[in-house]
Amino acid sequence: MPVPASHNESTELKALDLAHHLPAQADYQLLEDLGGSRIITHAEGCVITDIDGKSLLDGMAGLWCVNVGYGRTELAEVAYQQMLELPYYNTFFKTATEPAIRLAAKIADKMSEGNPDLKHVFFNSSGSEANDTVLRLVRHYWTLKGEPERNVIISRRNAYHGSTVAGMSLGGMSFMHTQGGPLVPGIEHVRQPYMFNEGFGEDPIAFADACVKDIEDRILSVGPDKIAAFIGEPVQGAGGVIIPPETYWPKVEALCRKYGILLICDEVICGFGRLGQWFGHQHYGVKPDIIAMAKGLSSGYLPISAVGVSGAIVEVLKTGGDFVHGYTYSGHPTAAAVALRNIEIMEREDLIARTREVTGPYLAQALQRLAAHPLVGEVRSLGLIGAVEIVAEKGTNTRFKGTEGTAGPLVRDICIKNGLMVRGIRDSIVMCPPLIISEAEIDQLVSTIEASLNEAE
Numbered sequence: 001m002p003v004p005a006s007h008n009e010s011t012e013l014k015a016l017d018l019a020h021h022l023p024a025q026a027d028y029q030l031l032e033d034l035g036g037s038r039i040i041t042h043a044e045g046c047v048i049t050d051i052d053g054k055s056l057l058d059g060m061a062g063l064w065c066v067n068v069g070y071g072r073t074e075l076a077e078v079a080y081q082q083m084l085e086l087p088y089y090n091t092f093f094k095t096a097t098e099p100a101i102r103l104a105a106k107i108a109d110k111m112s113e114g115n116p117d118l119k120h121v122f123f124n125s126s127g128s129e130a131n132d133t134v135l136r137l138v139r140h141y142w143t144l145k146g147e148p149e150r151n152v153i154i155s156r157r158n159a160y161h162g163s164t165v166a167g168m169s170l171g172g173m174s175f176m177h178t179q180g181g182p183l184v185p186g187i188e189h190v191r192q193p194y195m196f197n198e199g200f201g202e203d204p205i206a207f208a209d210a211c212v213k214d215i216e217d218r219i220l221s222v223g224p225d226k227i228a229a230f231i232g233e234p235v236q237g238a239g240g241v242i243i244p245p246e247t248y249w250p251k252v253e254a255l256c257r258k259y260g261i262l263l264i265c266d267e268v269i270c271g272f273g274r275l276g277q278w279f280g281h282q283h284y285g286v287k288p289d290i291i292a293m294a295k296g297l298s299s300g301y302l303p304i305s306a307v308g309v310s311g312a313i314v315e316v317l318k319t320g321g322d323f324v325h326g327y328t329y330s331g332h333p334t335a336a337a338v339a340l341r342n343i344e345i346m347e348r349e350d351l352i353a354r355t356r357e358v359t360g361p362y363l364a365q366a367l368q369r370l371a372a373h374p375l376v377g378e379v380r381s382l383g384l385i386g387a388v389e390i391v392a393e394k395g396t397n398t399r400f401k402g403t404e405g406t407a408g409p410l411v412r413d414i415c416i417k418n419g420l421m422v423r424g425i426r427d428s429i430v431m432c433p434p435l436i437i438s439e440a441e442i443d444q445l446v447s448t449i450e451a452s453l454n455e456a457e
């Protein structure tokens with residue numbers, strides 16, 4: 001058991017945090033008012049512990065990433081051995097390392113389950129960097145094909161593709177667009193398949209058709225010969241766990257094929273088992289040309305991300321000389337060795353099938369218990385990612401206490417007080433636990449949300 005820090009240590013660290021550390025995605029004035037961040041000092045399995053000794057069930061797998069759970073000694077040992085052997089070398093200028101090569105082959109094997117032509121891998125360190133790579137690669141590809149004017153990428157409103165300039169421009173979160181612009185030009189945002197908010201009470205197939213029509217209308221208004229690619233998360237994570245109707249992705253794919261547009265899936269959250277398949281697009285039976293992945297690739301033990309690229313695209317890249325793109329840490333051998341072992345753990349423990357056949361359905365059933373709650377407008381999940389929509393009036397999508405966007409953070413804070421780490425996104429509570437979560441822990445997760453909703457009433 002972790003030993004809580006003494007009161008003095010805790011106070012000192014919080015003061016240093018406030019004095020020197022700028023945490024990510026934070027309101028710095030609010031943090032100061034609150035007396036600093038919650039400092040996490042230890043984690044094991046699905047449980048995280050803070051500096052004051054409070055333990056919480058981690059319903060978010062860190063930041064949608066710790067798929068194999070915390071405390072895997074094996075991953076620490078692999079990192080240690082690799083650091084002794086070769087801690088770092090780059091993959092620039094005709095060099096490579098064994099972990100990067102073996103990891104690329106392993107990822108190719110997993111991608112081939114959905115699309116046998118997806119067999120090449122480009123490494124980066126984060127999901128945002130992966131999407132920067134995607135953007136450059138796609139535009140470079142069309143230039144090499146002799147169609148440089150095909151440089152517009154269609155994305156969705158409320159999509160999240162990262163925090164770098166390219167990532168946030170590709171993303172569709174308008175509140176991000178207002179900071180640190182101007183945006184990368186040539187990105188069009190269309191309707192998101194968010195039934196509960198934008199198609200409430202509609203038939204799911206008709207709603208999906210309307211969303212796909214919005215994409216087609218945009219293709220036609222911009223000009224089909226100017227569209228390079230369509231990008232989307234199979235299930236939008238940070239947007240609020242938006243699970244599209246089952247017909248949506250096959251129709252998007254058909255549209256891309258109709259106009260010769262590349263299909264890109266951002267698998268940063270959905271990849272590595274989250275939806276009960278190695279990649280989220282495999283659940284929907286579509287064949288993207290490019291995929292971005294990160295997070296679950298190493299279960300967050302070390303930073304690493306990758307872009308999966310089809311053979312057809314690589315053949316075109318071969319006609320262009322150097323692809324002048326890459327990062328110091330592309331294919332970092334220690335991160336790659338850890339990611340490879342992480343995937344081997346998932347294989348050995350059959351975590352993908354377990355998510356699809358056991359824990360995913362168990363979570364879906366457990367969430368149904370919340371469906372009758374007076375504040376709950378909808379529960380939804382797929383594999384081990386889910387959301388609870390909070391409403392003011394049952395049977396409607398009117399927002400809690402009439403103030404849109406406040407219910408999620410309010411109930412999240414009560415959940416945290418009650419020992420559960422979840423996220424509140426606008427008016428929903430979202431969850432994305434480690435794939436090793438037990439049925440008993442799923443019950444604990446759902447009953448803590450229920451108790452917290454009761455407190456919020």
Ligand code: PLP
Binds near residue numbers: 126160162163238266
């Ligand atoms: N793409 C998606 C779908 C994500 O959810 C995220 C992060 O949450 C990113 C990209 C950006 O990844 P990173 O934070 O590693 O840069």
